[in-house]
Amino acid sequence: MNDQGLQPFGLAGSGTLAAERNRVLRNTYWLLAVSMVPTVLGAWVGVTTGFAAAMSPMVGLMVFLAGAFGFMFAIEKTKHSSTGVYVLLGFTFFMGLMLARLLASVLGFKNGSSLIMMAFGGTAAIFFAMATLATVIKRDLSTMGKFLTVGAWILFFAFIANAFLQSSALMLTLLVLCLGIFSAFILYDVKRVIDGGEDNYISATLSIYLSVYNVFQSLLAILGIFGGERD
Template sequence: MNESLQAAYSGSGVLAEQRNRVLRNTYWLLALSLVPTVLGAWIGVATGITTLLSPGISMIVFFAGAFGFMFAIQKTKDSSTGVLLLLAFTFFMGLMLSRMIGAVLGFRNGSTLVMMAFGGTAGIFLVMASLASVVKRDLSGMGKFLTVGALIVLVGFIANFFLQSSALMLTLLVLCLGVFSAFILYDVKRILDGGETNYVMATLGIYLSVYNVFQSLLALLGIFGGDGD
């Protein structure tokens, strides 16, 4: 009986260590992924390369590149190639974000707005990651609802490309902010519960959430706080 209990405790300890290792590797890779993101955004703003594309072409390039990279990362997630593709993907995402950053930097207080969006994103991430570590409830059921929410946001943004509705845009930005903030909680909790054991895929999921939170915050700050005088 004692041997069985000892084996159970030992097995539990090994599982906990594995989950902590996945979480540590995820956080390290997430931090590293910010470097090519910033580099891509800086190159995009400095060269204005993304502004050479029409909004329609830019959207096509974004979706084709993003889904292409995600498919390739999924296929190579168990090798070093997956890490390299993930970093290349984050460079691409930074490059595509440069159009919005450049527009916000056109305001007199643009630099302040970018830093506020960055600080707000970091704050949301810390709150959600901390909450995931203390919540005991199983959150696996959130996944379906959040996926539906993300699809609604995606379809809404595509539709609004043609509709050009300011009210719909604001609604979608707020919804995007809420959905992807919740996704951070969900993804970190999955790692802690052992639902995600591959740190490359874990990083990809959290990165996409952080990216969308930052983009939504930056757009909202630009709309309501941009000083164009």
């Protein structure tokens, strides 16, 4: 068979692969949007009941770590079935609940509601900018993931250490680094789906959700530090 005979098969295979990647990306965006509903609900429950604020910082940290890693383990085990979607949504409710302490603190400012809306708008702008960049950039970003992962783990342990140190300067530095690293993670994770490096939309949603969550949390904390107005 000559090259001309092989060409239609190759084009068909390429088209099928592209269609599958687009399907995964669409499902990821859809599930990411849906996941914001339980997040907001969890945050509302947390703020109105004072659930997160009632816990001491150390107890809150332990509950957060146990819950977050427990949910992520369950999501990994169920990601190939519809159950994974419900576990993911349960996880996002939990993450909203854990966000309530920061939200309640910011709402204590006179301009707290405005700061939250600014953080939301800034997070949306960062997400759309990174997602758009991922669709146009041609460079392979696979090696970028290793550096970002190492950076994320360093931040993780640094935040835990600062829970004991209580350093305001270190906290601000970590928040700025967190904002930068997880903004880059959005670019990396969306690009992975586009390039076919991630073919499970539940796993892709989890990764992007965590990045968006950390960007919002970091941005809100920074805005609260510099823009909060007391009565």
